[in-house]
Amino acid sequence: MTMNKLPEHNRNPIRSLRRHATPAMGASTSSEPRVSAEQNEAESVAASTGALPMLQNAFSKLANPQTNAVPLEILQRCFSFAGEGRSCSGSNVPDSLTVMLDNLGSTLVDQFFVPDKGGINWVEFVKSYNKCCARVSSSVSLNMLLRVFVAVSESANVPIHLEFDSGDTDCKINGHLLPSDVLLLLALCWVMSWGSRNLKEEGNLSLPDLNHLVLSVITSCGQVEGGLDVWDCDISSLEVQLPAGKFVTWVMNTVPCLPDCLRLYFNARLQIAATEGVELAPSDSSSVGDISSIAAHDNLLTQGRAWAISITNKSRVNEEISGAFISNEGGMGDKLVYRSSTHGRGLGRFWSRVEGYKGPLLILISASGEPHEGNSVDRKWVIGVLTDQAFESKDIFYGNSGCLYSVGPVFHVFPPIGKEKNFVYSHLHPTGKVYQPHPKPVGLAFGGTLGNERIFIDEDFSKLTVRHHSVDKTYRSGSLLPDQGFLPVEGIISVVEVWGLGGKAAKEVQDSFKKREELFTEQRRKVDLKTFANWEDSPEKMMMDMMSDPNAVRREDR
Template identity: 90%
Template sequence: MGASTSSEPRVSAEQNEAESVAASTGALPMLQNAFSKLANPQTNAVPLENLQQRFSFAGEGRSCSGSNVPDSLTVMLDHLGSILVDQFFVPDKGGINWVEFVKSYNKCCARVSSSVSLNMLLRVFVAVSESANVPIHLEFESGDTDCKINGHLLPSDVFLLLALCWVMSWGSRNLKGEGNLSLPDLNHLVLSVITSCGQVEGGLDVWDRDISSLEAQLPAGKFVTWVMNTVPCLPDCLRLYFNARLQIAATDGVELAPSDSSSVGVISSIAAHDYLLTQGRAWAISITNKSRVNEEISGAFISNGGGMGDKLVYRSSTHGRGLGRFWSRVEGYKGPLLILISASSGKEKNFVYSHLHPTGKVYQPHPKPVGLAFGGTLGNERIFIDEDFSKVTVRHHSVDKTYRSGSLLPDQGFLPVEGIISVVEVWGLGGKAAKQVQDSFKKREELFTEQRRKVDLKTFANWEDSPEKMMMDMMSDPNAVRREDR
C-alpha cells in the first residue's frame, strides 16, 4: 500500500513539545480557549495590551483596602499585569503567537523545583518593586531561573512580598472577579522571618514592637531557607494567579458555578473580629505544606472567614471550657483538625496525648497527667493544656520528634513558659464527609445515652410495698410498730 497524505498543516517540533508539556499539566484545553478569545483574528496573535489587561489586578475595578496597606503596594498592583507579561511572554511583530503563548504558560506554570519557583517569584517582585520606585536590594548572579540570589531584604520588603503573594492568592481563588479585598494582618509572618534570619541590635521584643521601624538586614540566602522550611507553598501564589487569569479569559462569557465560599463582600462581625482563625493566619497555615487541607482552609481567607462558620467544631467561649466539653464536640470527627490556642504570659510525630479522669475509682500508682498535649514525652510534653483549659505550658525540647528542636517561642530559653488561656478553637478540615461521619456518630451516641436513661416502671413493685418506702418510714419514725407480711 502506498503512503497516505494529509492536507493538515505540519506541526513543528517546537509546537509539539510545548503542547505536550501543557497537556501534562491538564491546561491545554484551557489555553486553547483563552488564546481563541484573546487573539486578533486577523493576525492570529494576542496583542500585548490584551494580556496586560488580563493579568492586571486593578484592571477589573478591584482595590486593596485596609489601614495597613502601604501606598507602595497599591502602585505595585497597578504594574503587576505589565510586569508579568514582560517577564514571561516573548512577543512577535503582531503580538504573541500560539507557540509562544503556550511556552510562556509552561515557563511559569509547568512543574519545576521549589527553588526555581521561588526564583521566578522574587524576580517578579523585584521588577514590580522597581516599577513602583521601591528599591529592593536583591541581586541575581545570572539570568538562569535557578541561580544564586545575593543581597538582603528589610522587614518592610518582606511585608510587601507577602502582601503581594496574598493578593495573588486571593485573586487566583476568586475567579468571578467580584468585590474588593482587605489586606489581613501579616505581621506574624514577618516576625517569623526576622527571628529566623536577622539580628536586631539590642535584642528584639517581638511582642511589643512595630516592625515598620526595624532596620534589620535579612540575608537573601537565609530568607530563601526560611521560605523552603516554613512556607514552601509561597512560590505557588504566582503560578496560581497566572493560571487563574488565563482561566478567566478562557471562560469569558460563561457562567461559573457558584463557589462554596460566601461572597467576599459579606463579612460577619464574628468572623472578622472574634475568631482566632483570621484571614492572615488561615493563609499562613495554607502555605506551610501541600495537602488537601489547604483547599479547606483557603476558604477562610477567600471570604474573610464568612464561609468557615460551618467548619467550627469547638470554641471554648461558646461551648464551654474543659477537656470534657472539648471531647464532646470533637469526638467522632474523622478528619484533620486545626487547634488554635490564644494565651498570654507573664508554645514524636505520632504523639498527640489526651487523658481524662478515669471513670471508675481505680487506684493508679503512677497517674497520667490529665489534659491535652502535643509533642515531647509523657510528663515532659512540648505543649500541655490542663484539663480546665485555663493554662498552657510550652517547653523547650532538644530532641522532639514532632516539632523542630529548640524553642517554639521567640526568646523562650530553657525553662517552661506558662500562659493563661483566653480562647481555644478547633476547626474541622476534613470536608463534608468528615462532618457527616461525626454527625452519624453523635446521633448513635445520643441514642445509646437515651436508652440507658429509660426506666421500665413495670419491673418495680408498688411504692407502698417498696423497700425504699420502708426505709423512708423508718427514718421518719424509727419507733413505730411495723407488721411484716409473710
Template identity: 60%
Template sequence: MGASSSTEQNVPTERREVETEAASAGALPMLQKAFSNLANPETNSVPIEKLQQCLNLVYKGQSDAGNRPELFAVLLDHWGSSIVDQFFVPTKGSINWVEFVRGYNKCCARTSASMSLNILLRVFHSALGRANVPLKLEFESDDADCKINGSLLPSHVLLLLLMCWSMSWDCRSLKPSEGKVNLSPPDLNHLVLSAISSCANIDSGFNAWDSDITSLEVEIPAGKFFTWVLSTIPCLSDCLRQYFHARLQVLFTAGDESVPPNSSAGDVSFTTCDNNVLTHGRAWAIALTQRSSINEEILDVCFPSSKDGVDDRLLYRSSAHGRGLNRFWSCVEGYKGPLLILVAASSGDIHEGSSIDRKWILGALTNQGFENKDQFYGSSGCLYAINPVFHAFPLSGKEKNFVYSHLHPTGRVYEPHPKPVGIAFGGTMGNERIFIDEDFARVTVRHHAIDKTYHHGPLFPNQNMLASLDPYSRPYLVGKGFDCCFINNWSRDEDTMNSMKQGIFPSLYYDRVCNKKLMGFLPTEASISEVEVWGLGGNVAKKVQDSYKKREELFTEQRRKVDLKTFASWDDSPEKMMMDMMSNPNAVRREDR
C-alpha cells in the first residue's frame, strides 16, 4: 500500500526521506489516513481533481454583497487548483504517496516567516493568473526565499487579505458533523490603508477617512509590502499552512468519507453584524500581530462558535456598564490575565478653521490585569492604532512604563503632590503617551517623542503634523506639505530656521512671553465615545476573577452586619467614660472599690 509505513525492507530512499520529515512534525498518521480516504483503490493514487476539490474554497454567497470585490468569488474558484499547482507535481493526472507527502512537507514544514509569505504570494499570483487578472509580481527564481519584484494595487492587497481571512475562518469552522454555516467577511480597509501608508508614495492631502480602496491606483512596491507584512502582521504568512493542514485533518477524522463535507458551502452573508468596537476584522488584525497564546484567545473573538461565550470575554463596555473609573474598576478588578482595552474617540480635523470631527480607535494590550498604583507597572504590552489605519507599536526595550492605573485614595489623606487619576500607557508621569481621564470623557494622546517604552508612530492619521508654529516658519512648512496653525506670540529662532532649510524639523520653539521652549507637537485631546475591555486570559483567569468577586461580596456583606450581643452595656463601655471625661475633665470622680 502506498500509505503503509516505511519500516518495511527495501524502502526507496526518497520515500523514507519524505516520511521521516512528515513524522518529525507528527503528521504521518494523519497523512496516511487522508491519503487512504482520497486515493483510488485500483491505482493507489489520488486523482488531481479530487485533491483540488479537497483544497478548494467554495462559498455560495449573496450576489449583492457590498464589502467584497467582484474578483473575490472568481478567486475562490481557482484557489484549490493554485495550491495543487504550487505543491504537487502530478503524474498522469494523479498523485502517488511520495508526491502527496512531499507536497505536504513543502507547505507545512517548519520554515521562516519570509519563506511562508513567499509561498503564499506565489499561490495568490497563480490564482489571479488562472482568473486572467494581471498582477505585476515577478519572482526571480523558483526558490521559496527568492526576491520578489513588481508591485500590487490596493485592490490586490484587499483580495489577498480576504483570502487569508477565509482560510483562517475555514480552519476554525471545518467540522465533519456540521452542516450549513454563515460566513461574514469583515471590513479590512484599515489593514489595506496601513499597507498604503507604510509602503506607497502618497501625497500629504491623502484622507484616510474618505478613501475608496477599490478605486485607488496607488502602486505598492512588492519589497516594501513584503517587509510591511513581516513587521506588522507576521502571522499572515501562517494562514496557508494552517488551512492546508486543517483540510487534511478533516479527512483524518471523517471516517470512511472520501471527500470532507464542505462546511463552507451554504448560505453566506457578507454583512458584518457585530456592533462591538472590537469587530471581527479589527480582532483578526490584532491577532495577526501576536504569536503567543493571546493569538488563540483573540481568534476566538474573530471566529466565535456556537459553544463559545464571546460576551464572557467582554469585561467592560462604557455604554453598558457606565462611564468612569469606578465603574470600570468594578468590572476588571481581580482579573489576572492579559487584557485588551479599546478606546473609540473623535477629535477635530487639524486643518485650520475646520469643525469636522474625525473618529478613530486606538488600543492597548497588557499581559496582566490592572492594579491600583500611583506609578507605572507591568511586564509587557503593545499599543495599536486600529481605525481608520492599523498600526502596531510593540515594546522598544528602552523604558518600562507599560501601564498606569490610579484611583482616588479611599481615605482623606493630604497629598502635596497628587498623582494623576486615570489610566495611561507609555511616556512618563504627567506626559503619558495615552491618558484616559477618570470620567472616561476625554483621552489625551501625545506625540511619540515623549515615549521610550513603545515604538514610534502615529496613533491616528495626521497626528505627527506640527500643531503650532510661529508665523515665520508656517509658510515654509506649508510649502513642504505640512498643515499648520500658529500662535502669534511665538518668535522666529535662527537655529530653528537654519535647521528647517536643511530639511530638519525640530519639535522645540522659543516662546518670548513664557521665556521657555515649547513642544512643536502639542497633545491631542479627544472626546471618548466608547471604551471596551476584553479579557484574553481564558477560562482560568475568568474563574479566578469570579472567585475574587464572590469573596469581596462576602466580606462586604459581613461588614454590613453588626451583632449587638457582642457589645456590653453602654454605661460600662470605655467609650462612655472617655466621652464623659472630654465633656467635663475637672469633675471629681471616685473610684469604686
C-alpha cells in the first residue's frame, strides 16, 4: 500500500491569509484589509491556551493552498483513531467499540467543525478548536463528551437513551444509560486518553478491565432488584437504568477529569498534524494491531485502576500515575517503591523502602474478610491511600492533604473535607527503652483518631482494620468496602504496594538520603579497640563486679 503524504508548498496559507492583516507601526492602513473582529476574538482565545502557534502549523500542513481551507476528508483522517491501523478484539472488548473507533474521526468533524464550500477556513478552524479545547466549566466539557458519545454510538447502531434540552453545551441532559452504555463510554474515553499520550505508539493496544468503574456507577446511580453481588455479576446482562442526572453527578464527584479525555485527544491529533502532516491513504484497521483484553498482572496497580485514579484529580500526580497505562507492560516498574511479596512484610521492611522519599505516594492494600457461607467466590477487596507528604515516624497524626480510595471491586474516591487533618499516622517502636504507661499503637493509619482509625495496618502487615466513616472527620464519608456496616471490619492482608509519584526529583532525593544513611551506619560500626585496652576500665569488668557483690558500696568517680 502506497502512502501519499500531503505535498509541501512554498506558500503558507496562514501567511497568505494575514500578509496584509497587521501593518508595521506607523504605516498607512487605508488600502490594507483589516482582520475581522471574529478572527481577532478566535485567535485571542486560542492564544490564551498557548495553542495558536500549533494551530497555525497544523492549518498550514492541512490546508489546500488554492482555497486556503482544509478539506473535510483531511480533517476526518486527522482525527481518526482507526486510521492508525488498529482494530478491536478480545473477550472483554464491546463488539461495537471497533465500529465506533472507525467513525470517531468523522463524528468529531461533524460535531465541532462548520464547513464552507471549499472546506474549513482559518477562522472556523480556530473557532472549532476553541469550542472543544478552550477553558470551560466541567459541566460543559461533560456535555460535549456525551454529545460525541451519542453521535458516534449512532454510527455503530447502538441506541443511547440520552436527550439534550437544546443545542447549548450547558443544557440539561435527560434520559438514562444502561451499564453496557457506561462501559462503552469508559472504553471510548480510555482509548482517547491512551491515544493522546501515545502519539507514535505502534502495535497491540490492550483494553484494561473497567468493571470497577461501571460498578461504581451502578451502586451510585441505580438500584438492582434483589441486590447486587459485586464480586460475581455479569455487567453486560444488567438492565438497570441509570438516570442521566445521577450519572452527571457521579462524574463530577468521582472522576471529574473524565471529560478531559476528549480535549486531550483533539489537541493531540492536531499536534500530530502540525509536526508530521496527515497521510492520505485509506485506513486498514486490520493491518497492524488490535485492542485486546489486558493480560493478568501481578501488580495491584493495573492499567484500569491507575487510569481511574488519574482521572479523579487535576494535579501533577495525575500525569505521573497516567504513566501506568501508557505501555502494555504497565509502565510503572521504575515507580514501585515497596511490595510486601518482594521486599518482605512488616513495618520495618516497609520503612526501609519508603524512608527519605519526599513526594506523593500511593499505597494499595489487598485484603480479604471472612468467607460467606455457601459462597466460594474469593471476596478480596483493594483500598488505596494517596499521600502528598513523606512518611515520618510519629506517635500522632500528621499531614496536609491526601485521599482515600475504594479500588476494587467497586471504585470510589474519598477526598479531604477540611474538618480535621488526621491524614497519616506512621509509628514505629521507640528506639530507646523508655517505659510508657500508655503506649501508642505501632503501625500505619489513615483518618479517624488514635484508637479509632478509619484504616489501620498492624505492625506485621498481617491484619487490616477498616472502621465506619463516622469516626473520621478528615476524609469524605462513604463505604470503603462493599456492604460495610457500622462495626469495624478486619481483613487478612494479601499484598501491600507503594508507588512513588514524585517524579525523578523525589527518587534522586531518596537515593541521596540512603547513601548518607549507609555512610553513617558504616561509621558507627567502626570501634576504637584502644578504648577497651585496659581491663580495669572495661564495661565487662564492671558488670562482673556488680554480679559478684551487688551490695558493695562504690564511690562514683567524677
